[in-house]
Amino acid sequence: MSAKLTFLGTGTSQGVPIIACECGVCQSPCREDKRFRASAFVEYGGLNILVDAGPDFRSQMLAARIRHLDAILLTHNHKDHTGGLDDVRSFNYIDKKAAEIYCEARVLKTLKNDYAYAFEEHKYPGAPEWHVHLIDDQPFRVDSLQGTGQLEWVHDVGYFYRQADGSLQPSDNAVVEAPRENPNVIPIRGFHDQMPVLGFRFGNIAYLTDMSRLPEEELAKLQGLEHLTLNTVGYHPHHSHFSLYEALDLAHVIGARHTWLTHLSHAFPRHQAFCEQLRALCREKGIRSEVLPAYDGLTITD
Ligand SMILES: [Zn+2]
Ligand SMILES: [Zn+2]
Ligand SMILES: [Zn+2]
Known part of the structure; x- marks a missing residue:
């Protein structure tokens, strides 16, 4: 089963350009130097899967002309990865389905704080409709939306679910455990x-972001990759992200054919110069993976 991943955003939490920054990278006219907040769109086994829905979600859906999402997987609870979830309302309306969100219990706890209005018993009419599927570090299954209840918008009243007997039930803010049989997504635990x-690993593509540490026992899940994505925000050690040199070391250890860097900041040079710098570093260090910066709109296939 082939996997295809499109980078919808490859920027750090502030995006690139950064508001009011006059540096050469933020002022670059090149398309590759304009980075939305980190997110990836994965087409896998007939499913449209989004990884993370940050503050640029709406612009990313429009730029990539995405018409339909089967699932939204969340890596963690930071706003640059969850801040766009209110905008699933457009998909609620068009698809007549709740958005299917897959996240860990700790992430759900934050969503309930950040988006309290989406979880109220008597919701404001038009608040986003979400189904939450709880996951952890064990493989799980993502399915298509077909088979879930059909949403109906009742003007000025809100969303309801049409039942088999024709009656309308109010939305239930369901939280369920993600199914584990016949898994199609392998989670990778990082810190x-x-x-x-x-x-997350889909086929021979793995997407890792916002990590500063990957436990050694996770490496077994990353064997035989065609494409690996790793995060880095700069050259110096950082408390919550890999430095560039840590990312290069990890790219070498994992040995995917290609390694793409994401969550990039303006600390790195403009795209072309950064590509040349990475090629030189990989040659010099004998890295057994082709390491390059990802950019918004880049598509990779395994
Ligand atoms: Zn982030
Ligand atoms: Zn800048
Ligand atoms: Zn983060």
């Missing part, structure tokens, strides 16, 4: 400072 976060 963002001390905070546990998840990366």
